[in-house]
Amino acid sequence: MGAALTLCTVGQLACCCGSAACSLCCSACPSCKNSTSSRLMYAFILILSTIVACIMLAPGLQDVLQKVPFCRNSTGLPDSVQVDCSQAVGYLAVYRIYFILTLFFVLFAVLMLGVKTSKDPRAALQNGFWGIKILLIIAGIIGAFFIPQETFGKTWMYFGMIGGFFYILIQLILIVDFAHSWAESWVGKFEETESKGWYFALLGVTFLNYALTITGISLLFVYFTHPDSCDLNKFFISFNLILCFIVSIVSILPAVQEKLPRSGLLQSSVVSLYVTFLTWSTVSNQPDKSCNPGLLAIVGGGEKNPHVGFDVESIIGLIIWLLCVMYSSFRSASNSSKLTMTEHVLAKDNGAVRNDQDGLVSSEGGESNDGGESGGHKVWDNEEESVAYSWTFFHVMFALATLYVMMTLTNWYKPNSSLQTLNANSASMWIKAISSWLCLGLYAWTLVAPIVLKDREF
Template sequence: MGLVCSTAQLACLCGSTACSFCCSQCPSCRNSTSTRIMYALLLLLGTIAACITLSPGLQDVLKKVPFCKTSSNSYVPSDVTLDCESAVGYLAVYRICFILSLYFFLMSVMMIRVKSSQDPRAPIQNGFWAIKYLLIIGGIIGAFFIPEKSFGSTWMYFGMLGGFLFIIIQLILIVDFAHSWADAWVGNYEETESKGWYAALLGASFFNYAVSITGVVLLYVYYTHESTCALNKFFISFNLILCVITSIISILPVVQEHHPRSGLLQSSVVTLYVVYLTWSGISNSPDEYCNPGFLGIFSGNNIQLETKNRVTFDKESIIGLIIWFSCVLYSSLRTASKSSKITMSENVLVQDNGAVDGRNHDAEGGNEAKVWDNEEEKVAYNWSFFHLMFALATLYVMMTLTNWYKPNSSLDTLNANTASMWVKIISSWMCLALYVWSLIAPAVFPNRDFA
């Protein structure tokens, strides 16, 4: 429903007639939902534009962009051999995401302390879509005139910091999703006592653990060697041990007493995500002997050396983007669950309060249904924090699309970065710590209401 109503809002870009027609055709929809989906679509369109710049067929065309011409192939220190022929796609992604993240940061500042839709700033949040799109398009065009010099190397540090912060938000959303999934299925089983729901719980848990174990085995096979790759062996083994300990904690009696719906389903989801983060981390390792690359796994050879001088968009990036956009949609559509109080996601998700569950007075009495304001008394989510999250999400996309590439590095490390490796590995540890906290928090603070 929210997507349909957002399409109606998008039609408002074409004029009032198109807007009125589409709104008359769609069902009743909360303004808080349709607005967030519109921003998600805006972020998706920007991501698609950034992906297009990485297309091999456009590399020759992109070499003619202003920042590439004015750089004269010397926009980085003279002792570095990197030039526009090898990194123009990545630098174009930097400029597109620079404008998108700047837009969301400005919106975040503008929406600080907005309490309801009666605030004068509310129309800026929920409307003026044509102006917003034109400003962003104009900003992206202007960004291509920014001289390179130190822009890429400086913006990369902002991207790495923002990407790391978004990974933390992503962890919170994934843990909240795991709890919500288990709460829903366990609740259905308790209500119906159906063996089908019980089998679904066991089957989903078994499948997630099976995929996780398979992933760990593959990491040992392809990313380690008998006498070398000690760091990779440590990361894989240590994270495996932590996942086992976490799974045991989830079924301890003391945890079950305070969190009766805790179980192996949540643990299996978190374990699967930690295995992905481990793979993502060691695949950014600059040690070429211990990092065969995704294609090298299937060819049996280390082909990273053959592709090191080319801008690439590998499978790890694709999986990362799928997880990223799933989290963005989840935060845009999901009403805050009880577990959000523990996982701190109540600022991201819509609050389940009276303001959200109000009635569409315009649709009463047979009037036409439309997108309606459900935030007249209180905002359904923190507008400023929402835009901050999207700004960080844009920076995460930028770093993912560019393989966490460092502009002032040499060509042989175009698709590898030690800093990004540690960002992913530390994130995996934080994911497990956050999940364990969500389990033990009710037991540690029994006097606090987590319900």
């Protein structure tokens, strides 16, 4: 699957140069729906921008730039031909990159309002012109570095916090949907085959997730609390542990099992493990240093670095963000989407088929009747009758994802505060704590909704 997606994305990149390159390269690519390839290209743009932003935050880059001849504080050129390269690194540089990228996705969200099929003239903007789009983003980023920094950092920080929080809600929905889809798939295969292998796989993964959850909670109590202090950390850890226990019990209640026969402890274990990670993120952002030793101090590597950098909690958060972005890019809505309301986020299978000269390829990605020898493009349009996903909502989601990763890279940092609070601040702590409660609340609602809303079919 990964190779197929990579080839499909490379094929789209080749189309930047025009129809000639497209016809030459797409013949080597696997069959790919237009709705999938376009989402993957936008994800590629977002991930590439994130890589550039990480380079801007790389420790030691400031010292390297001082050795570049045209940068200030370097030697070899007079001051009149030197520029201040410090503006190209640090959190403000990250803010500028994601400012342009957010505007890009917001612009496309507005442009794609009301698009129903790919026959709309605006479909060409959504599914093509990749080279022009990338050039526009690059030009915008270069121009963003000329924005005065007096009020830009603080103002954009507030936009980032609000947008990042809303993306957290979408990410929670995707994670809960993933948990339901995973259990739905494995339980379904067990019921169809009655294989003991699937039964033991269900038990094994569930046990492993709960074992990791209990271990994680125990370590949080050991390292982030003290007998006579750290009451707030004790509250976060204990309260989330109790909530995880409650939702696990609810998931196996007879009333829930009657409405959702494939619901069980596998979903609860996945959610509990993710909530444990959010709890760790919460206490890791505790401003009180006596209750927040930092991972390096725990493993014996010294005190937490107070300067701009990447801690383990941020890296794991970025990995989860990346997985959610890719999940939303190529995942199709399933039965569980009715519970989690992700039918607005994920693409629907609209039953479209690809018409080749000598055969058909279904939307499930099957082979053509001519054995794959037809001359049609491998990236084919499956949205002639109706779009597979809301183009506007997709761009809104990516705009919020852009703001979220911006805040994650800068540790939800308040620009006017001291560097000593960069990796630990109350704003980030409470955002992560509220996120954990929303995750548990959302999962609990997916369990009780079929019981409460009796007139609705799930």
